[in-house]
Amino acid sequence: MSSEVLLDNPHEMGCTGMPHRKILMWTFLASDCMFFGSLISTYLVYRGHSTDHPLPEDIFDIPLTSTSSFVLLLSSWLMVLALSAIQKGKLWEFRLWTLGVAFFGSIFLGFQVYEFTHFIHAGLTLKQNLFGSTFFVLTGTHGCHVAIGVLWLMSLFFYSFIGGVTKERSLDVEIAGLYWHFVDIVWIVIFTAVYLLEYII
């Protein structure tokens, strides 16, 4: 190991041959499973307990939500491309894809803002009924995760212009990517459990 790398971060690698941050991130994701698990179970447990309208079927819009799900999947795809680019040292390609991820992440957030205003207009507020409370808190928390991810990726994007993102330090991108994909899989669960199943049971 050259001394430059050592200077840059002598405390990165561990005895398992894996960088510390990767272990930290996966443990954090395990923890986040419990976090979203509690939120999703709150939503599911309270299904059908609302004492007032509107109910999900009154206001859900499946085509709209499906579109935003596609958008989030698309961003995940760009995320792997961005990582793959930086691992090969293709800085410009990395910038392009990263910008794409952040862009589609923002589009997803835009859909969510639209959906929320639409629902509020239809009479669903945080305090209108249990559905409102559980729905807004669950999807809102997920939206906050997306927003943090967008912020993180944009930071990496700008950081790359002052030499902060390089092939040697692609780990930074990998960690951000893990977070981003996790936000995506949480949405996969929410999309099925909250939106799609509503139309069947």
Add this chain to the structure above:
Amino acid sequence: MSQHASDLDFEHDGHHQGDGHPSVLFYNIIAISLFVVTALEVGVLYPPLNEFSLYFKVLLLIVLSVGKFAIVVAFFMHLFFDAPLLTFLFAIGMVIGTGTVAILINVMPAPEHPLQPRGKPAHVEAEPPGAPPAEHSLLLERWRVS
């Protein structure tokens, strides 16, 4: 650092950082299959619902979304190519998390008198006068105020 040369435990099968990662083409194929699965999921909603198709649809939705979940975790998040230790770490959270959610849903009481949905109120789109039931619009008024 070379002092921390690899250890007996958690040794992983020769995949080091950077190499062993799949090609862009592979990612593209994965992404396309994810899109297809999502389209299928939405498509499941459209055939008519009856007692038989209900179970079938639920099962299909669960299988499809678990599949999607697994694909993203395994390939986009590289768990499939990475050290088993990481899979183990994540699995702890997944196992305890899903187990807890499943038990919680079962021990909590079901609603005694669930409200029936009344379908999308027409006024949200076009607001023709008198379309929403009087009681409902009163309610709306009350909540708009606050």
Add this chain to the structure above:
Amino acid sequence: MHIEPVKEKGFYDFLGRQVEPKGLIGWLTTVDHKRIGILYAVTALLWFLVGGIEALAIRSQLAVANQRLYSAETYNQLFTMHGTTMIFLVVMPLAAGFFNYMVPLMIGARDVAFPRLNAFSYWMFLFGSLLINASWLFNAAPNGSWVGYPPLSLFQYSQGHNYDFWLIGLQVLGVASVAASLNFITTIINMRAPGMTMMRLPVFVWMTFVTNFLVVLAFPVVTIALAELMFDRTYATNFFNPMKGGLPIWWQHLFWVFGHPEVYILILPPMGIVSEVLPVFARRPLFGYPLVVGSGMAIGFMGFTVWAHHMFASGMGNIANAAFALTTMTIAVPTGVKIINWVGTLWKGQIRMRTPMLFALGFIYQFMMGGFSGLMHANAAHDSQQHDTYFIVAHFHYVLIGGALFGLWAGIYYWFPKITGRMLNEGRGHAAFWFLFIGFNTTFFPMHWLGLNGMPRRIYSYSHAQGWDELNFLCTCGAFTMAVAVLLLFTDMFWFSLRNGEKAGNDPWDARTLEWTIPSPPPVYNFEEIPQVKALDDFWITKHPELMHHHDDEASHEAGAGHGAGHVHHDDHGIHMPGGSWMPMVASLGFAIGGWGLVHSGGMYHIKEGIQSALDAATKAGINWDTLVNTAQTVVNTKAPDAQNILSVTSAEGVLKLQACYNGVKTAIVGGVLGVLGVFLWALEPIGGYYIVKEKEDRISE
């Protein structure tokens, strides 16, 4: 040996980032796991005094029948804060102090994996604990018990900021715990010295590992529960609001999904300490090391399957009750396995009755008692008689004081010499033990009887007719006896022994783990050379090859070639030490300020709803918000409604409260921005630090 700063100057230097931490700034910016460990422990011990005073106040009130020392409201605040303090501000952080100080030493590392994250955890913990205790200054300490059940904790029934302090304070503490745990899990997995395989880790490290998984998996659940309750209080959502179909029982489920793993978070580290202390003072290897480790893991996993035993009396139905009774009884099995192994370690040992050993023995006996009473109410039918009585109070104090606290005190007596370089006084230590032991059993054993005689938990007072007088008085006497023990320990620790205690040397106990191979107190870099580990209890084998009955691993051939014998590659730069950093403190200060703001926005939408008609009238009359607030101030001062008759005195008070909530939101935003800014600067901070370079002669003379 000399110090060479990393040649790297920049923007950050103006912040007084020291090359080598010195003085007060050194402590504020420290990233050294040993200093952070000391900070954790000292803070926890200070809160221990506070919690202890609360306990004495509770016991004084209950000493005799019909007592009225202070109001019932104050009593509620006292027992709520006592529980919250002891669990979150004493036992957990004291254990965290030991994690910090000891785990890197025991695994042969120079620090934890993320030193700055570690500092962040400490500061979050400190500010969270201050936040929750600041409620006393507003006469608004949480007052509905440490479990915070709604509907009592909903805004409708608790309109002060009492529960806002509790909710946000715990939220901040939760972030601290999770951050610390992620750090320790990574450290234990990834920073073990060469040869330190998982099955050679000291049991304390193993228990730390399991505990930290419990923290990482259990705290998110309570985070959600707290957030939902916070939303109910501040934004008038319906999670626990029965008027809108919400189910208060849902809180109980979420809370105990966290709560039961939490009690294991409290007990596993002390179990680890006891597993370290017993072999040293029985001069035998730990009996059945793999079993002790395995049962620790089993306890950790099964801890997630038993939560509803706290809710047997809530009407879950027979099937759920039976299922959870079954899982609860099963969890006693791995617990029993541990006890058998500890006894097995003592069996035929050459026992030395030094103070740490006394506490460890006290632990075994008392923890077992607590386990037995736990088994009694693991039976759902029994529990319907015992739930919410003093029997439960007896149970959890046997496991928490008799178990966790005795274990932690064993740790204090055992490791104090390593941390300070001086021994604690044996005579005073023995006295403290006996005062604590006798006081503890006098306080809590009678509570079993009181509970079975029907004395409910959390009551403010009782009458002669109930026949609980004598036992209650006995309990109070016991409590004050325990206070003597605490005074003995504290004076000894912070005064006598710290100044003139006997010098400890590297290895005063003839112990077995790596921390005893280095000087006391250890140098900043811990190990001059990263040790090479060849066996479980390597250090012990090196010293006493003749005492080993079963020969483990390579040790049988290589006894004597143990620690430090292997030479590892020595970097030309010397040992790199990270520099201090302000950012962890800045970030956590920001989040704490944000929390402060959130506390003061508590009840916002409910208050707004309450004065809605006045607000509407004001809007109609074209009065803007600032004018309205001014008018409200005058109305409140003069105690007469205003000229236009828009604000009555009550609604004027509402307007002022709402204004306070809005200010709270503003503070929260400012704090949050500061916190995020801190995190950003932290991420951009160069690694910096310094090298400790060995002189040529040093290396030759070695």
